Every structure is written in structure tokens, then in C-alpha cells.
Amino acid sequence: MRVRIAIDFNIDETVNSVYMLSSRVQPLFVLRDAPHSTRENIEVDLSACDYFGPVGVAILCLLIKDLRAAGHTVGVIPPVRPKLKAYAEYSGFAELCWGGPPPSFDHPRNETTPIVFATQRRDSEIRRVVQLVQRHSAMNDDMIISLQALLGELLMNIQDHAGAEGVMTARWFPSDQTVRIVVADLGMGLKNTLSRSYSVRSDRHAIELALSNRTSSRSQSRNLGEGLPLVHTMMTRNQGDLILASGDAIFSLIGQGRSPTTRLGALGPQTTLPGTLCALKFRIDHDLYDDDSNDDESGALEW
Amino acid sequence: MTTLRVVDYLDELTALGPEQAPPVAEAVLDALQHGEVELTFAGVQGVTTAFTNNLLLLIFAEHSLDALRGRLHFRFGSRLHRETLDRSMRALKELKSSP
Numbered sequence: 001m002r003v004r005i006a007i008d009f010n011i012d013e014t015v016n017s018v019y020m021l022s023s024r025v026q027p028l029f030v031l032r033d034a035p036h037s038t039r040e041n042i043e044v045d046l047s048a049c050d051y052f053g054p055v056g057v058a059i060l061c062l063l064i065k066d067l068r069a070a071g072h073t074v075g076v077i078p079p080v081r082p083k084l085k086a087y088a089e090y091s092g093f094a095e096l097c098w099g100g101p102p103p104s105f106d107h108p109r110n111e112t113t114p115i116v117f118a119t120q121r122r123d124s125e126i127r128r129v130v131q132l133v134q135r136h137s138a139m140n141d142d143m144i145i146s147l148q149a150l151l152g153e154l155l156m157n158i159q160d161h162a163g164a165e166g167v168m169t170a171r172w173f174p175s176d177q178t179v180r181i182v183v184a185d186l187g188m189g190l191k192n193t194l195s196r197s198y199s200v201r202s203d204r205h206a207i208e209l210a211l212s213n214r215t216s217s218r219s220q221s222r223n224l225g226e227g228l229p230l231v232h233t234m235m236t237r238n239q240g241d242l243i244l245a246s247g248d249a250i251f252s253l254i255g256q257g258r259s260p261t262t263r264l265g266a267l268g269p270q271t272t273l274p275g276t277l278c279a280l281k282f283r284i285d286h287d288l289y290d291d292d293s294n295d296d297e298s299g300a301l302e303w
Numbered sequence: 304m305t306t307l308r309v310v311d312y313l314d315e316l317t318a319l320g321p322e323q324a325p326p327v328a329e330a331v332l333d334a335l336q337h338g339e340v341e342l343t344f345a346g347v348q349g350v351t352t353a354f355t356n357n358l359l360l361l362i363f364a365e366h367s368l369d370a371l372r373g374r375l376h377f378r379f380g381s382r383l384h385r386e387t388l389d390r391s392m393r394a395l396k397e398l399k400s401s402p
Contacts, residue, residue, distance in 0.1 A: 121320055145349050145381050145383050148317050149319075149349040152320070153351050155319075160353075226391060227351070230387065234383070301377040301385065303372065
């Protein structure tokens with residue numbers, strides 16, 4: 001049997017895009033999770049898609065890789081638009097999906113870090129993202145420290161909780177001086193992870209817990225549940241955007257000056273996203289500490 | 304007082320993983336035997352809670368919180384370092400006080 005999925009819409013780093021894409025590929029998630037399903041001939045058609053970014057690359061790469069590993073045949077019809085074809089090459093999407101050329105990270109005009117699959121945190125990949133941004137924009141020390149910490153926290157989550165291979169990919173956007181980063185996996189998801197230590201009612205409740213201070217799965221003795229809350233705090237301060245999706249729930253923080261909007265709700269009707277996806281839109285042009293507070297960084301920490 | 308620099312115990316300028324904490328904790332515990340210790344994060348770039356959690360868990364596995372008050376001091380290279388360690392410290396205090 002032939003299964004055809006057309007991605008005939010654009011995929012940005014927004015809540016709506018995460019929903020649209022998850023909804024469209026829902027039959028493929030079902031196939032992936034059916035252990036005894038017959039081997040299908042799957043076609044993913046991107047020819048009518050004008051734009052996709054890190055969210056599209058992360059979800060589609062993870063899914064296509066899993067489907068192929070499960071024995072399904074997956075063919076991808078490439079996008080037509082030259083700019084999108086170029087992004088597909090730089091992000092490593094083309095190589096994985098239709099045997100396109102490998103990404104060339106060192107190209108001076110490259111604005112993308114190629115997708116990397118990993119079960120362990122890889123500091124070299126974190127350095128790559130920082131290097132990419134530094135290539136295009138001057139970052140002060142606070143920015144570098146924050147970006148490294150953000151990426152480190154997210155990749156530690158994959159290492160500690162996903163129970164599956166995760167991906168990271170990033171792209172620099174000169175138009176709004178942001179770096180958009182996606183770290184995702186199609187593993188256990190927040191609800192299953194936190195159920196080890198808490199009574200978790202729903203995916204929505206799991207996201208709420210994960211963003212609360214000191215909620216930890218205790219999957220490792222060193223986990224004290226501070227990682228995602230710190231990511232949330234840093235992104236609020238950055239006035240950037242943060243999307244966290246897992247199962248049938250999605251959280252968003254949309255930075256809008258000093259009045260960010262947050263929302264936690266359902267991903268969409270009859271739609272779930274296995275694992276966990278975290279998408280950041282990190283503003284490089286924004287001073288992280290613009291409050292002139294007297295917070296003395298060098299003083300002793302009391303306890 | 305002995306001053307120890309976190310950066311001296313790292314292979315690179317970042318402290319992103321829990322596996323980087325044991326040599327730092329070991330040096331702190333050794334130095335504490337001889338008196339007050341100041342641990343400075345100056346010169347380190349990105350730091351995660353995975354590192355600071357493990358660092359504090361290792362240090363305070365051997366000492367109570369009260370025992371090191373006034374004997375162990377931290378100094379930071381950035382406000383984010385301070386905030387990250389502060390979060391780990393608060394979580395550790397809660398962990399230690401829970402039954």
C-alpha cells in the first residue's frame with residue numbers, strides 16, 4: 001500500500017506550525033508506533049511547501065529516520081523553491097531525506113547548523129551554534145554564556161529523559177537578529193518521564209510540572225528539576241519565544257517587549273506529538289540584563 | 304583562605320555536564336580540610352544546573368549545609384552563573400529538608 005503525505009503549507013517556529021505538521025503526519029506516527037504493521041511505501045511530498053525551518057527539519061528527520069528503521073520505505077519529494085532547497089542542504093535534511101549533497105557548515109554565508117542526532121549531550125554541537133551566531137553577529141559575554149547554558153540544559157534533558165535519539169538544529173535569521181533552535185526527540189515524552197516521581201494527570205499537567213521549580217523525574221540522582229524552569233526564566237528575560245510541546249499539549253511564551261504572553265493548552269484536535277519538542281527564538285540584539293539592578297554577580301552566595 | 308578556580312578543573316571553558324563536577328568537588332573537599340575555601344566561576348562560560356546540581360550534591364554529601372556556612376564561599380563570573388548555582392542550592396536545601 002502507498003501512503004502519501006503532502007506538506008502543502010509552510011512550517012515556521014510557531015504553535016500553529018507545530019500543530020499543523022503534527023496533525024498532517026499523525027498517520028505516520030501511528031505507523032511508527034505499530035510494531036507489527038506491514039511495511040509501507042510512504043511518500044512525503046514537499047513540492048508545494050514554500051518554507052520550513054528548524055521545527056520542520058527536526059520533526060520530519062526524526063520521523064523519517066524512525067520509519068525507515070522500522071522497515072518502511074520512505075521517499076521524499078523535495079521542495080521546489082531554490083531558497084528552501086538550499087536550506088534543506090545546509091540543514092542536512094536533503095542528505096537524509098533524498099540523498100542530497102551533505103551540508104557544508106564552513107561555507108561563509110551559511111546560516112544553519114546541520115541537524116545532529118544524539119542520545120548524549122555533545123558540547124561540540126553547542127560550540128557550533130555559538131560559532132554560527134558569532135559568524136553573523138557580535139555577541140557579548142552574557143549572550144554567549146546564556147546561549148551555551150540554554151543549549152546545555154536542553155541537551156541534558158534529551159540525555160536524561162528522552163529514552164530515544166534526539167536532534168538539535170539551529171538557524172540564524174538576520175532579518176530579526178534571532179537564532180532559532182529546535183531540540184526534539186520522539187521518545188517517552190514529559191508525562192511518562194515525570195510519572196516516575198509524580199502523579200501526572202495529563203500531558204498538559206506534565207508541562208506545567210516541568211516548568212515548575214524543583215520538579216524532577218529523578219531519573220538520575222543529580223536531577224533537581226531546575227533545568228527547564230531556568231530555560232523559561234532565561235527566555236522570558238531575553239524577550240524571545242519558547243515553545244514546549246509534548247503529547248497532546250503545548251506551551252508557548254511569546255516575547256513581546258515587557259509584556260510576554262504565555263499559553264498552555266491542547267496541541268490541537270486529535271493530534272499528539274510523541275516525545276518532547278522545544279523551540280527557541282533567541283534574540284541576539286537584546287540585552288539580557290537591562291534593569292541596572294544591583295545584583296552583585298561576584299558576591300558570596302548565602303545559604 | 305584557599306581560592307579554587309572552576310576553570311582549572313575543566314577541559315574546556317564550559318561546565319555543561321554533571322560529569323565535569325567530580326574533580327571540582329574533590330578539590331573543594333580537599334581544601335576544606337585545611338580551612339575556608341572560595342570557589343570562583345570566573346573565566347567559565349556556559350554553566351548548566353546539571354553541573355551545579357552534581358557539584359553541590361557531591362560537596363554536601365560529606366558536609367551538612369550548616370557545617371559549611373561561612374567556610375565555603377562562591378564567586379561568579381556572571382549573573383547567570385550565580386542564578387544557576389542559587390537554583391541548585393535552593394533545590395538541594397529542599398531535598399535535604401524533605402523526609
